Amino acid sequence: MKNWILSLAMLAGLLLSSLLSSTPTYALDTAVESNDGQFLPVETAYRMTPRIDGDELLMQWDIADGYYLYGHRFKASVVAGGQPHKLALKLPQGKHKQDEYFGDVEVYYHQVIARLPLPDGGPFTLKLSSQGCADAGLCYPPNHRLYRVDSASGSVMRIDAPDAVVTDSAPAPAESGRASAPVEVFSLQQLLAMAALAFAGGLILNLMPCVFPVLALKAISLLESSDSTAGERRMHGLVYTAGVVCSFMLVAGVLVVLRASGQELGWGYQLQSPWFVAALVYLFFLMGLSFSGVIELGAGLAGVGQGLVEKGGLSGSFFTGVLAVVVASPCTAPFMGASLGFALTQPMAIALTVFLALALGMATPFLLLSIVPGLGRLLPRPGNWMVTLKEVMAFPMYLTGIWLLWVLGRQAGINAAMLVLIGCLLIAVAVYFWKRPVRWQRGLALVASLGAVFVLTTTSPLSEPVPVLSAARDDGSAFPLTADGDALRYSPDRLASLRSDGGPVFLNVTADWCITCKANEKVALGTDTIKNAMAAQHIRYMKADWTNRDAEVSRLLARYKRSGVPLYVFFPGDGKAEVVLPQLLSKEKVLTAFQAGQGS
Missing domain, CATH: 2.60.40.1250 (Thiol:disulfide interchange protein DsbD, N-terminal domain)
Incomplete structure (x- = not known):
């Protein structure tokens, strides 16, 4: 009975701990670099x-x-x-x-x-x-x-x-x-415009690949309640919306307070914490096991997770909303960059208003399905096919966990990734023995689960992220990348030097945990069309990596009033005005920016 309360408390702790994780301030970052502890x-x-x-x-x-x-x-x-x-x-x-x-x-x-x-x-x-x-x-x-x-x-x-x-x-x-x-x-019209952009960004966020696993959760939850009364479906939609809104308000409130104290933070910054990424690996691994039918979460051992949704109660709907916000953090939908960048420079009340619009936009599709009778009747009747659907949806959960493990390896090194894999093995051992009736076997399951927590919270590889390995060289020359063509590592001095010689520069501000960034590199920046265009126009390609905390990249984002990645800026050279590209790229958009910049 109390499992769902414990589960929600633990998930809220995951959200809050990610927000309060040790993120150094602008001043502290620079103080460390100066090796001087006597600053006033x-x-x-x-x-x-x-x-x-x-x-x-x-x-x-x-x-x-x-x-x-x-x-x-x-x-x-x-x-x-x-x-x-x-x-x-x-x-x-x-x-x-x-x-x-x-x-x-x-x-x-x-x-x-x-x-x-x-x-x-x-x-x-x-x-x-x-x-x-x-x-x-x-x-x-x-x-x-x-x-x-x-x-x-x-x-x-x-x-x-x-x-x-x-x-x-x-x-x-x-x-x-x-x-x-x-x-x-500052006008009311400006606030309404930014809120409208945030609402549209929230709607589109449902279609982003980082939120896809949660779409499975929402779909199954709706299907399981398709024969319930209209009032019950409406209540599920409202409670799901409450979960989304509460989570966004928690994120926004802590984010605004920490930024006011001088910390350089932005949307998705919690994924710069290896601990948070490792915790998400555990979470998606557990949900994958549940979807596969290996375990039934919601009783005892693994109460955090899918069990809340499978119960079909209001707690499951609320949890689905919370989880949607957690996994949405690596993604930035169109319109979100401008609206959140605006919000994080405003007083608390205005910032929360914009984040509320974002939350309502994200919750609207599920809410409409639950409160509009005509839309609800379009859903198929429950049946055995739902079991197959749930089992198939386990694979996106595992895939998300694998991707997050790759991000962790890039952040904290191969040793950290290995330790988290050991933690996943301990979780599997705990799950296996927990279903056994013998008391000592359940005790072994408890020891294994505590071992997984120990791996997550006490190992040094997670506490000291290693520099992200990159194919960009520091000597100013370009080095071939596997997918992105030639790139220079970003620094303010290097960018200023490149711009001062009058040549064009394309700046890509990215992060390994940003799915939107990786998708843009796949469909646009990494294609032969864009590489050939850069070569033909002698455009230097520069990357600023925000996978781990980086004060210089944070200041770069703030300069363009962005709360997170991706950010794409084309500097045409010869004193011409720079061109800021949209957050979702295509080859045509990049080529158009090249033409507009060269012709401005």
């Missing part, structure tokens, strides 16, 4: 003091020696009339610097004072953003501060909440002075 906290390195001076708000940053702030990373937003208005600050002349990541920029040492015209009216909320680095090599993530400004009393008070939403009657500050830039107003 960001609030100490950059002390900001605001004050009102006449009709202007002055913001003075006192910068510690050896540290600097980027001029172009200063941003100010004032909440007025219920909407945030992004404004350009008035800044003094800075010092020119050739930066590794941003090129030719202005920076400020020691002290800088920014000015902002005060609006007429009552108090308002001001959000300030800045970013800086240390000369020794550490770069901090963007720092955000909120202030409550009352020009009448002359007070400026810092607000502790990172994303407070305040509605004011004060109008937006008018543009004044040459330093002011056009105001970018």
